Amino acid sequence: MKRDSCLARVTAGVAVGGAIGGAVGAVYGTYEAIRYKVPGVLKIRYIGQTTLGSAAVFGLFLGAGSLIHCGKSY
Secondary structure, eight states: OOOOOHHHHHHHHHHHHHHHHHHHHHHHHHHHHHHTTOOTTHHHHHHHHHHHHHHHHHHHHHHHHHHHHHTOOO
């Protein structure tokens, strides 16, 4: 069985982290936009900013964790 390369693991970690972070950010951004009564079209911008911010941060952390974990052999 061939082991995956470190770059493939880190890329997968970033992709999964971005997907999960984006989903959580979209839900949280929608909740916050409704809670604080953000007007009209600004809701879409607010939700988008929250989604992208959460996706970037969670993707970064999951990618870094994958990079750290990549050096370990079991």
